[in-house]
Amino acid sequence: MSLIGKRVVVIGGTSGIGLSAAKAFLDESAQVIIASRSEAKLSEAKNVLGGNVEAYNIDFRSEEKLADFFKMVGNFDHLVVTAGEGAMGHFSDLPVADVREAFDSKFWGQYSTVRAAIPYLNDTSSITLTSGVYGIRPPQGATTLASINSAIDGLVRGLSVDLAPIRVNVVSPGIVDTPLYGGMPDEQRQNLYSNIAQQLPVNRVAQPEDIAEAYVYLVKNGFTTGTALLIDGGAHLV
Template sequence: MTSPLSGKTVIVIGGSSGIGAAVAEAAHARGAQVVLAGRRLSSGSDNGVRSEPVDVTDSASLQRLFEGVGRFDHLVYTSGPSVRAKPLIDTDLHEAQDNFDVKLWGALRAIQLALPFLEAQGSISLTSGQLGRKLVPGQFIKIGINAATEALGKQLAKELAPRRVNVISPGVIDTPAYAGLAQEQRQAMFAKTGGALPVGRVGQAAEVAAGYVLAMENGYMTGSVIDIDGGGLL
């Protein structure tokens, strides 16, 4: 069967590696024309996927991205900072603001500037995480950003209709986001975390990408939060 993504244009922001890159690969495999945008990317094309640089904290940079692409069908936002777990008393709030600026305000900037180019029957997929609803000491930044993102997704699903807005909420996923850990330390963390989950392991980027594909392809889905966390919220 032909995918509903065939011939459509998809912009993935935050796709230089990990989940965003997996979403781009999955959409391209279904026949979409994919533009992968990120701060560490440069203009070019690789295996049929177009890459463009963008700084989500800079409205002018986002405007250039959307003007360069023109009309498109689906916006996927996976940009997110590397957040260090610390209690509020030990946190530099300027650092916390920078984190919010990338994942929450960056998403709002991208959506606002994308709207003149986004088809009326198109979709927006945002990214939260299980720490939006799973409360862990020292994680107030992630919890605040993710909870706000999920509320934002539901609000915008009503405000921007008939465009659809959904949020994908990943659990612990084996991606380069953990590259700062030594190999043995990373594998030990994955084994411990995965062993406590009902599925018995952590997730893979391609498994999470399937959630974004579902949100783009299913025209009857909007205002949803799609949990892909191995049962981490149970």
């Protein structure tokens, strides 16, 4: 399915996986609309992606802001959501409030985005959400992300039936080198990446471009719905 001239909305398209997905959709000659909270990230992303991209400031945890955003955007073809913040910490230590906050972002943010987007999509549209390999293979301290990612994978299976013929899929990444880890000192981050790389069959962590290809595939393939596409370098096996 060609994406030439198709309108693709990427919520979270200002950083990491979302920014790379936005680039990949532009390479397919789609019209790309990106959205996230930070004005600084929005203008930097516009610089990187080029002047034709529309960029909107939005916090996807707010149903009101989502409604306003989709009204401004109007009808469009494909929805991609990569926005979302998680929480790491041992089950016994992580405060319940932190877990709820993570659900409010990564799970309820994606859920509410889909609800708000439906009136503007059409029968040939697709929706692609984001979960993560911790949904099926959590290391210690990832109970919250295991729960959120599994919930998103389940949500997508349900939505693919409820929203048909709109196709609904989810990309489930392994560890990806993105600004998500930008809060870590450089050396600690590089050590984290190389420790994980040594354990993986592919011997490296992912770059955002590895994951972006999965969104393009799911948006373009008209026979794919209800699918969780695991792009994890084999992390679920080791």
